[in-house]
Amino acid sequence: MDAYRRRKVIDVGARAACVAATLLAVVPLVSVLAYVVVRGAAGLSWSFFTALPQPVGEAGGGVANAILGSLQLVGIACVLGVPVGVLAGIYLAEYGRGRFATAVRYAADVMSGIPSIAVGIFVYTLLVLSMRHFSALAGGVALAVLMLPTVTRTTEELLKLVPDSLREAGLALGVPRWRVVLKVVLRTGAPGIATGIMLAVARAAGETAPLLFTAFNNRFWSASLVEPIASLPVQIFTYAVSPYEEWHRQAWAAALVLVVLVLLMNAGARVLTRARGRSR
Amino acid sequence: MMAVEASREAAPTPGSAGDTARSAEARAAATAPAVKMQTEALRAWFGAHEVLKAVSLSIPERRVTAVIGPSGCGKSTFIRCLNRMHEVVPGARSAGAVLLDGVDIFERGVDPVLVRRRVGMVFQRANPFPAMSIADNVLAGLRLNGVRPRHPEEVVERALAQAALWDEVKDILSRSGASLSGGQQQRLCIARTLALEPEVVLMDEPCSALDPIATARIEELIHELKDRYTIVIVTHNMQQAARVSDFTAFFYIGELVEHGETDALFTRPQKARTEDYITGRFG
Numbered sequence: 001m002d003a004y005r006r007r008k009v010i011d012v013g014a015r016a017a018c019v020a021a022t023l024l025a026v027v028p029l030v031s032v033l034a035y036v037v038v039r040g041a042a043g044l045s046w047s048f049f050t051a052l053p054q055p056v057g058e059a060g061g062g063v064a065n066a067i068l069g070s071l072q073l074v075g076i077a078c079v080l081g082v083p084v085g086v087l088a089g090i091y092l093a094e095y096g097r098g099r100f101a102t103a104v105r106y107a108a109d110v111m112s113g114i115p116s117i118a119v120g121i122f123v124y125t126l127l128v129l130s131m132r133h134f135s136a137l138a139g140g141v142a143l144a145v146l147m148l149p150t151v152t153r154t155t156e157e158l159l160k161l162v163p164d165s166l167r168e169a170g171l172a173l174g175v176p177r178w179r180v181v182l183k184v185v186l187r188t189g190a191p192g193i194a195t196g197i198m199l200a201v202a203r204a205a206g207e208t209a210p211l212l213f214t215a216f217n218n219r220f221w222s223a224s225l226v227e228p229i230a231s232l233p234v235q236i237f238t239y240a241v242s243p244y245e246e247w248h249r250q251a252w253a254a255a256l257v258l259v260v261l262v263l264l265m266n267a268g269a270r271v272l273t274r275a276r277g278r279s280r
Numbered sequence: 281m282m283a284v285e286a287s288r289e290a291a292p293t294p295g296s297a298g299d300t301a302r303s304a305e306a307r308a309a310a311t312a313p314a315v316k317m318q319t320e321a322l323r324a325w326f327g328a329h330e331v332l333k334a335v336s337l338s339i340p341e342r343r344v345t346a347v348i349g350p351s352g353c354g355k356s357t358f359i360r361c362l363n364r365m366h367e368v369v370p371g372a373r374s375a376g377a378v379l380l381d382g383v384d385i386f387e388r389g390v391d392p393v394l395v396r397r398r399v400g401m402v403f404q405r406a407n408p409f410p411a412m413s414i415a416d417n418v419l420a421g422l423r424l425n426g427v428r429p430r431h432p433e434e435v436v437e438r439a440l441a442q443a444a445l446w447d448e449v450k451d452i453l454s455r456s457g458a459s460l461s462g463g464q465q466q467r468l469c470i471a472r473t474l475a476l477e478p479e480v481v482l483m484d485e486p487c488s489a490l491d492p493i494a495t496a497r498i499e500e501l502i503h504e505l506k507d508r509y510t511i512v513i514v515t516h517n518m519q520q521a522a523r524v525s526d527f528t529a530f531f532y533i534g535e536l537v538e539h540g541e542t543d544a545l546f547t548r549p550q551k552a553r554t555e556d557y558i559t560g561r562f563g
Contacts, residue, residue, distance in 0.1 A: 165403060169407040170409075170420075171368055172365055172473075173420065173473070174395075174397030175421070179425075
């Protein structure tokens with residue numbers, strides 16, 4: 001009976017420790033969110049979403065071009081990064097055996113640990129120096145490079161979760177290997193891969209360092225690949241380090257917009273996963 | 281033991297001893313089935329490990345051939361060679377010939393993909409595609425092969441009816457295949473195979489993960505299917521082999537020990553090893 005008691009006490013204690021640790025982990029998240037909301041909400045207005053930035057000293061103005069610019073940059077990054085990442089993941093999961101695959105896998109792991117500012121310098125050297133000016137393209141490439149390892153490894157891991165029995169089922173139906181991979185394996189893993197891509201996108205959308213010397217910034221609208229382009233993180237950075245009170249206010253508001261944008265992407269990824277998952 | 285020895289000497293061909301056997305043989309001769317598939321000195325390896333040792337066996341058309349034997353005797357490997365699924369496993373290889381209508385499926389220039397369309401396969405564990413509906417599962421073989429049937433509903437109904445599943449799922453065709461019970465999933469896999477209208481259907485222990493009722497349904501189904509298809513079924517359940525098959529092959533450690541009509545093999549095995557196995561002395 002004594003041993004039983006002891007076990008009960010330990011059980012309760014362990015559970016309490018788990019709950020406490022969870023709360024501790026949630027505290028920074030909630031406080032960051034709350035702080036951003038409190039400081040940022042004051043600066044929000046309709047024009048904040050529709051207007052271009054104003055010169056110093058003039059009131060009002062918004063970050064419309066930065067919001068659109070962020071979406072453009074992320075779009076470019078997706079167009080470049082997602083196909084390469086998914087295809088590389090398929091290679092690793094379905095065909096990759098031997099040394100080359102091991103090397104690719106290792107490279108992807110190392111790449112995901114490279115500081116984003118190093119990626120920015122790399123793209124600066126590669127594109128900005130050779131093109132002689134900052135550009136949306138360079139920013140998109142930098143974000144794509146950041147997304148690549150995540151997308152590759154997520155795709156690989158998710159495809160490996162697809163049971164071999166499904167591959168065999170496809171092959172036994174007289175379906176060529178490549179079609180089995182495309183229509184059975186990839187389709188089965190698609191919801192998970194979509195989630196992985198969304199998370200990679202959300203991460204890329206919040207990156208500042210690699211954009212500072214690739215996409216740079218722009219006070220105006222830009223639809224050009226070869227012109228500098230505004231983005232929310234860089235705009236926040238610019239405003240935040242400025243000495244003007246009005247700009248600080250706008251930096252907080254822009255931070256709120258960015259956080260909400262990233263949260264929406266994460267939520268979208270979840271909805272996507274769940275919607276597909278339900279049809280199972 | 282003595283009886284077996286005696287009958288082996290007296291009767292070199294299985295099933296020719298005794299009146300009943302003679303009449304059975306006569307019946308068999310009258311409706312002698314054509315040979316659909318034939319293996320000639322078929323050998324198979326996983327890496328350096330030889331799992332099949334020169335197996336020569338003929339598989340009669342529109343009959344059920346059961347392959348029995350203890351675990352690890354090579355029976356699954358054997359039928360996986362019949363549609364070239366063995367070679368899909370990394371490190372696996374094979375030698376010898378497998379004739380399908382007289383043509384070696386291992387010959388150069390024969391596409392394994394085309395062989396598998398003629399020789400379908402049902403696996404031990406039901407493996408419907410979870411991302412597809414019941415109807416799409418049935419159509420998967422056609423669609424994935426780029427065939428767009430003009431009346432897909434008819435294909436679905438015909439295949440599901442043949443697999444004795446239609447009545448149970450006709451109102452839930454758009455539901456996921458994974459939502460069915462184990463036995464239903466296995467029949468769905470059979471329907472998926474039949475939708476391709478193969479000539480031979482290989483079944484690798486199709487009932488081993490099913491309860492007795494689901495097993496009985498599949499066995500009934502096999503009875504119905506043999507009018508149209510040549511069936512090879514691997515089973516570790518001897519009662520099942522006796523119930524569903526016309527011919528039985530007994531494998532032991534990679535070798536074909538004995539092969540003959542099921543009735544004869546179970547009542548008068550010619551080899552001591554076969555008798556030991558079917559009477560439960562080992563395995």
